[in-house]
Amino acid sequence: MFENTDKTNINELGEFGLIDHLTKNFEIKKSTTVKGIGDDAAVLNPGDKKVLISTDMLLEGIHFDLAYTPLKHLGYKAIQVNLSDIFAMNAIPQQVTVSIGMSSKYTLEAIEDLYEGIYVACEKYGVDLIGGDTTASKQGLVISVTVLGYADEKDITYRNGAEEGDLICVSGDLGGAYVGLQLLEREKMVYLENPNIQPDLEGKDYIVERQLKPEARVDVVDLLKSRGIKPTAMIDVSDGLASELLHICKQSNKGCNLYEEKIPIxxxxYDTAREFNLDPTVCALSGGEDYELxxxxxxxxxxxxxxxVDVSIIGYITEPAAGLNLISKSGQVHELKAQGWNAFE
Amino acid sequence: MFENTDKTNINELGEFGLIDHLTKNFEIKKSTTVKGIGDDAAVLNPGDKKVLISTDMLLEGIHFDLAYTPLKHLGYKAIQVNLSDIFAMNAIPQQVTVSIGMSSKYTLEAIEDLYEGIYVACEKYGVDLIGGDTTASKQGLVISVTVLGYADEKDITYRNGAEEGDLICVSGDLGGAYVGLQLLEREKMVYLENPNIQPDLEGKDYIVERQLKPEARVDVVDLLKSRGIKPTAMIDVSDGLASELLHICKQSNKGCNLYEEKIPIxxxxYDTAREFNLDPTVCALSGGEDYELxxxxxxxxxxxxxxxVDVSIIGYITEPAAGLNLISKSGQVHELKAQGWNAFE
Structure with a gap:
């Protein structure tokens, strides 16, 4: 993928030259950004808001596979997964820092693709790139993003505020990113066995995009605000619905009833999960990476x-003694368990 | 190093269990920390200060070698190099986030050592650990730290404020971390050739510690404040004196005269550099990792x-047309060049 020798080798630029080159089109847009890239630290002026900070690290071979992940998409996704954490606090992201570790075999053009995705995401969501670190990596590509958001104290939504009787809501639909990943993995295997066979992703754009190019749900935050709703608790769906709902219940010290038939898929x-002999509900509960709220x-x-229509009510919060329940389509009550993604397995 | 099978395998805990376990002794100390670990984002309340943010990534095989770097020291250093960036802005660090990528072969006890070093550094400098990410890595150990600091606008010192006639000062002494690294590398090679030969680091504690356990210079920031001095420009010495001074001159649009004989070594x-047939001045100019100011x-x-005595005056700022000059001990004038560390070479 990166072996074209007409391309520019990044070690010709050096670290500072590379940073200058990659970030020259990122303009400061936010009034809270006093000083961005170019000093020992960036300087922010939050006014009388609270500052929110979150960070996520993406590692090659763990979080992405460059065999089917275009670098531009990867840059875009690295920003989205971080923005999603700020939206999940009912706050507005305004700045990001991006640290990249990469092998010296990468060409400048390859890294430009990665930054192009970062740029598109920053522009779309109106956030400033204000710093980071760029270094060689002996092994795979490493991306670490930190995002800063702002909110009035009264608007911030934690995970621990759910009360008995509250309705459990989720935006969009679930399981698509996981099923999209299965599809990409299958086509990669087919290709590796016979490079003459072209990947068959026809008609599967939606779930492939759910995996490769997720969108953080700023529109849901805006919707709730416009309707005068402050959620009592909120989290983004990165590890799967079950894991996230358990976080809310545990931190709020409550139980829940979740209805399988209400889970939006x-x-x-649904159809692609069935093709893979997967239970679509399990994909929604444990698949993760949907970045819905x-x-x-x-x-x-x-x-x-x-x-x-873009918000589904999927259950309600109960007293803690009632337990953590998944009510199946046939009416059976199961204990809700997080079998979500464990990076260490 | 990590092969003792009596130890606890980290995948038994899972990601959330691991984070809980590793961070349970990190208490919130700062009034600006509203919410630390445990939600989608941390929440900070900076009051009427400016917020400063900086981030650094450390990768195994590039920034450290576990053959001679104890994990506790590595954790400590990862925090120090970030704090140093905030001190270099004449500000006070108050919060850090720490993201770790590690192979599942690491035992819990090994990661605890890493966090013990992080803990000691956080306690010593009074900063709160407020978040991060913990994930598996297919390859080496990855550490990404982000630090937040605070300052009044009037106190913040940028790189671009140097004026003609200003004195160039540096704290402590330079080149030690680089020479210490040469020593560690040599002893590693000796050991690899013959594991029966013990490392010979006797009497070299100071330079070994400069490499493995640097201290960010909060005392220098305090000293300047107590003397009523606001530096006109400041930067920390991570890439070597030459590279840092060129950053100040370039961003301030000035020239400089730097006197070799004044560089504190x-x-x-000095002696160990000579043993390695290295020019001690070159080690100071280009070695880096001293984390002096x-x-x-x-x-x-x-x-x-x-x-x-802990601050040396090593030259002065000139008009830009006078150039960037290093005046050698023999009085010859050389152009000052950054041959500092390029991670991509």
Whole structure:
């Protein structure tokens, strides 16, 4: 992929030259950004807001496979997964730092693709790139992103605020990113066995995009604000619905009833899961990487949101003694367990 | 190093269990920390200060060699190199996030050592650990740290404020970390050739410690404050004196005269450099990792600092047309060049 010798070798630029080159089109847009790239630290002026900070690391071979992940998409996704954490606090992201470790075999053009994706995501969500670190890596590609967001104290939504009777809501649909990954993995195997066979992803754009190019749900944060709803608890779906709901219940010290039939699953996700002999519900519960928002609202807010097709009400919060329950389509009650992604297995 | 099978395998804990376990002794100390670990993002309340943010990534095989780097020292150093960036802005660090990527072959006890070093550094400098990410790595150990600091706008010292006639100052001594690294590398080679020969580091504690366990110079920031001196420009010495001074001159659009004979070099650094047939001045100019503070002050501040033995005055700032000059001990004028560390070479 990176063996074209017409390309520019990054060690010709050196670290500072590379940073200058890659970041020259990133303009400062936010009034809270006093000083961005180019000193020992960036300087921010939050005014009278609270500052929120979150960080995520993406490692080659663990979080992405360059065999089927275009670098531009990877840069875009690295920003999205971080923005999603700030939206999950009901806050607005404004700055990111990006640290990259990469092998010296990468050409400048390859790294430019990565930064192009970062740039598109920053532009789309109006965030400033304000710093980072760029270094060689002996092994795979390493991307570490930190995001800063701002909110008034009264607007911040933690995981621990769910109350008995609150409705459990989720945006969009679930399981697609995981099923998309299975598809990409299968086509990679087919290709490795016979490079003459072209990948067969026809008609599967939606779930492939769910995996490669997720969108953090700023629109859901905006929707809730416009309807005058402050969620009582919120988290983004990175590890799977079950794991996230358990986080909310554990931190709020509550139980839950989650209804399988209410979990939103796109028809393509459903059908493709079946092709792989996977249970679509399990894909939604444990697949992860959907970057939808899972949140709880007071019952009195139900009328404000009931007609929004992009938000599904999937259950409700109970007293802790009632347990953590998944009610299946046939009406059976199962204990809800997080079998989500464990990076160490 | 990590093959003792009595130890605890980290995949038994899972990601969330591991984070809980490793961070349970990190208590929140700062009033600016509203919410630390445990939600989608940490929440900070900076009051009416400016917020400063900096980030550094350390990769196995590039920035450290576990053959001679104890994990506890590595954790300590990872925090120090980040704190140093905030001190270099004349500000006070208060929070850090730490993201770790590691092979599943690491035992829990090994990662605890790493976090013990992080803990000691956080306690010593009074900073709160407020978040991060913990993931598997297919290859080497990856550490990415982000630090947040605070300062009044009037106190922040950028790289671009040096004026003609300002004195160039540096804290401590230079080149030791680089020469210490040469020593560690040599002893590693001797050991690899014959494991029966014990490393010979006797009497070399100082330079070994400069490499493995650097100290960010909060005392210099405090000293300047107590003397009523605000540096006109400041940077920390991570890539070598030459590279850092060129950053200040370039960003301030000035020239400089740097005097070789004034560059502070510890006798052990000097002698050991000579043993390796290295020029001690080159080690100071290009070695890096000293984490001393390089700063410029107005001439009128000279009397306030002239008796401080831990601060050396090594030259002065000139008009840009005068160029970037290194005046050797014999009085010859050379162009100052950054041959510092390039991670891509």
């Amino acid at each position: 796109d028809p393509m996700t 899972l949140f709880t609202i007071k019952q009195t807010d139900y009328d404000k949101i009931k007609h929004d | 510890d006798p052990m650094t 390089l700063f410029t002050i107005k001439q009128t501040d000279y009397d306030k600092i002239k008796h401080d």
